[in-house]
Amino acid sequence: MKSMPDVAEVPAQDGQLAGKEGGKLTAELANFAVETKGSDIPKKALETAKILVLDTVGVALAAAPLPVGRIITQYALDAGGSPVATILGGGAKATALMAALANGTLSNALDFNESSHIATHTLPAVLAVAEQNGLSGRDVLEAFAIGFETGIRITQAFDGARTRNGGPTYRGWWHVGVLGPLAATIAVSRLLRLDAQRTAMAIGIASCSVGGFRRNMGTMAKAMHSGNAASAGIQAALLANRGFTADPAIMESPLGFLSTLCQSGERDDAAISQRLGRPYALADKPRIKPFPSCAMSHQGIDAALAIRAQAPFEVEDIETIEADLHLFSLLRPDAPSEDAAGFSAAYLISAALVEGSIGVEQLGPPVLHDPRIRALMKRVKQVPGREREYGPEQLTVRLKNGKVLSVEIDSMRNLTTTDDIERKYRACATRVVSESAAEELRDLILGLDRLPNLDRLMLLAGGSPRAERPHS
Template identity: 30%
Template sequence: MAQASASETLGQFVATSEWGAVPDAVREAGLRSILNHLGCALGVARDPAVVTALAVMRGFAGAPVATVVGQGVRLDAMTAAFVNAVGSNLLDYDDTHLDTVIHPAAPIAPPLLALAEQRGLPGAAVIHAFLLGGEVACRIGNAVSPGHYARGWHITASCGVFGAAAGAARLLGLDAARTANAIGIAASLSGSIIENLPTAAKNVGVGNAARHGLQAALFAEAGWEAAPAAIEGRLGWAQATGGAADMAVLLDGLGTRWEIARNTFKPYPAGIVFHAVIEACLGLRETIAGADIARVEVVGDALLIARGDRVVRNARDARVSIHHCAALGFVRGRAGVPDFEQDAVDDAALAAFRAKVVAVEDAALPRGASRVRVWLGDGERFEARVDEPEGSEARPMSDAALDAKFLDNAALGGFAARGPAMLAAVRGLAQVRDVAEVMALLA
């Protein structure tokens, strides 16, 4: 008998998984991911990018069956998924699977919530489907990392579409064969590039991953097929996007070792690899308060330098800038959402400090770590290193911190008064019989 392909094995896993067999800690990880996702989407409800995305897509939308978070609008499921994915990912405040740098919730949670709202499905089914979809996305990402990302593919979108397809297939009740086809169809809908990360085109890619994943599942439900080896075949997705998939990494421990349970959450609205930079600078600021700083050297791995050694022209640059994160740590002593907006980019004091910062690569440093060296005007030198910032896998955000982040985001979006009720509703997602009850509160 021929060995099952990646799509077939993943399809079997998704279609046959039992909610009762999912460990409580993994279930909680899924709820935390969805909570963080919805909070991030609420926080940008008034952002021009979200308003524009809604305006562009609304004219082509179908029957209004799914909520656009924070907008008081319902659209068809695929369009709502697109806009909600854009919102969740907009401020670089979303979740991160650090090994792959995939942000799982943005492409996966929106189509599942939209589909469940359309079909009157319970909250527990959404959490289960999210965990299965997130597991598929992260495992495929692991199997092609780091070459896939290094080659220029925006892995959140390019792998997120597989997770969206798998999760949607689960909610649709597809059997193993049709779920495998949904994953294979998603291989033809995968895309987005890193070059566009400092622009709104990044968010289009994430939005497309959400709606294309749902589209793949719907076509599989209708009987469309994909090549069994669409992922790992000689002319399949992995080869086309950079190289062979590591099948052992992709499939070993499937169903017993949960990659999605390793998902992390950000206390700062910036790329996850910049959090150690922020915390090292915040610590040094306390040590040398008021001193005349002449030069700052930020040392990190290749990913940190490749993503963050950039000229800062706008808010999108700021959220992925070594120089801006260091400046915030030393000049402002904080790194909240307003500190990465255009007003902060234009701040003369921050701009002057950014010019003092130099980025240096050190391949010996692990991903997510940073070493910061500071020279004062008199030549004295100080140094700090952070390997595990808050929000990392080793120092996860507490439930209290995650709840506070949700409420802060709700206030940023203009929903301060309703924030506690929204939080309580999302926290109770696993118990609701119809997801529409929760989504109505978030509208």
């Protein structure tokens, strides 16, 4: 990528954007989207991008039959308009804006997606626009990789203080609703080949859709942050392409994105000005979740499963369970619904001890209302947790006979092997499509860079009966 000119002295030329004096962050993002050649994106990043596409499509399909999936799908279809983009698992098409809304919501509904959540808004936006315009799989892959990279760096720029238990996250903002419209917009702008000036304008337009509060965790509205972001990304890029205006330096300017969200000492401009594409975040291993729940619950689940395997005992033998319940993130302790179950440490730990696993099936009825799990939840006690969000975590089970079982889990576990990732994908996808359709869809996604268009891929991902090949 070319180095940025001194924008205080050099005017914009040939479609390149010059930002305002004192900061060039919006210009950096726009020029990165426009100037980055496909050959500049590391092969490892593109391979990881395919894995994230596979994982995201899988978890979206798993959510399609759930109440949140049925509601958002029907809403998108009822909106009318030209049916040009497929709703995952919906068996039908809607407008690009509505398909992105539905697919973003589906991708985030189970909280089973990759841990950054960036794929849940950037990918649905890109898929909808690419399908509508007959663009290639390579176009999709590059735009997604660009959008993901900018999403990671924007997050670091405004929410880096989260690692110190501070910043916008700890004031109640949810980063998905904050960065999502911007990352999705950048990805779509790349896909539509907007120049840098219009891409910067699109970023400014997308800022009108920024927002979202952590209080909606454990509800259907939580997933809609991704749906809104995906739809807003398309809207902003299309408006900018028509000449709609916004502040072209929204990221760095006073009263803009960073200055409004961040307090003194919180913003990290270098995340964009120095680390954007240096290296690509996708060049690292993807953070593929093993459980359909908020990541802060995963060490507790793993500890519960380890204790269950440690020694034979009946659930009725348990006197108390001691754990850090992470009530800041896991704020639905009673788990009254499918949407809330993934945000209740007491429920997830109890279900793991009773069921011996945590998957999509454990989040809904009949498991959700199992009286053994409900009784065990009342015996889960909060103990003082670690000072930071991440680190070792201990779970202790005290039995009525005086025996104490305790396990410490050092860190959150991700799925890393191809077998584990594809096993998760198959379990999710086959909740909607046949095994043969799931396998063909997998092959198309992993060969995305060779597809001339998305027609067959989206037909399969839509769950349409027309996608099934006749038996020979």
